[in-house]
Amino acid sequence: MVIRVTMLALPALMAGAAIAQAQGMPSFGVEATTDEVRRGLSWSEGKASASADAAVSLGGFDLSARMAATRGAARHLGADAVADLTLARRWTIGLFDVSALVSGHLFAGAADTAHYAELGLGASYALGPARVGAGARYAPRQGAIGGDNLYLYGDAALGIPATPFSLSASLGHSRGSVRDPARAARLRPDGAYTDWRIGADYARGPLLVGLDYTGTDVKGGAxxxxxxxxxxxxxxxxx
Structure with a gap:
């Protein structure tokens, strides 16, 4: 019941923020990618994808929305698109930036109910152009994902001084309980798996061009x- 209420409340929260943001400065973006990959898994059936996003800070909270094409992905029951709605709060504690969030993932065009929600907690530390962080994302037990799902990760980024280039890397591990193996495989093939990513970005003004290498230890037939x-x-x- 808590998850269901959260999923219904998120769109209302974001709409309310948009109406009340007289003093807020929203940001927007559009992106094209050769594959919509999350945690090492393709969310767009291995095909090119496009997305649009918006974010605003209001009253100490960060609200964001992103919609991406999923191209009829079998992973998400044939869904054509996913909308990610997130409400986050950030604090500075000593030398660390700490964040907590709740996200809802809403799928359009799926053959059955595919929506799910997750909670997150993370911390990062920055020194000059370098930043390191770690965190967790937890999706409580929900029918759409066949159980619960815990994702633990660590990441790092480095801006190369006096250049428009930056480097980044991340390592994550997914695990959780299984009540429906077919649904659980959406987020966690093989029952549990590890993913990694190494990336390089070139940013000039509003334009960013990036290249990522991603991988997992999931077996090929998952x-x-x-x-x-x-x-x-x-x-x-x-x-």
Whole structure:
């Protein structure tokens, strides 16, 4: 019941923020990528995807919305698109930036109910152009994902001084309980798995061009497919 209420409340929260943001400065962006990959798994059936996003800070909270094409992905029951709605709060505690969030993932065009929600907690530390962080995302037990799902991750980023280039890397691990194996395989093929990513970005003004190498230790025949190593290109325009 808590998850259901959260999923219904998120769109209302974001709409309310948009109405009340007289003093807020929203940001927007559009992006094209050769594959919509999350945690090493393709969410767009291994095909090119496009997305649009918006974010605003209001009253100490960060609200964001992103919609991406999923291209009829079998992983998400044939959904054509996913909308990610997030409400986050950030604090500075000593030398660390700490954040907590709740996200709802809403799927359009799926053959059955595919929506789910998750909670997150993370912390990062920055020193000059370098930043390191770690965190967790937890999706409580929900029918759409066949159980619960815990994702633990660590990441790092480095801006190369006096250049428009930056480097980044991340390592994550997914695990959780299984009540419905077919649904659980959406987020966690093989029952549990590890993913990794190494990326490089070039940013000039509102334009960002990126290249990522991603991979997982998921076996090739895992449900949903599209979980192997790949190189992904990205182009983003912010305004």
């Amino acid at each position: 449900p949903g497919g599209h979980a192997g190593d790949r190189v992904i290109g990205r182009v983003r325009l912010s305004f």
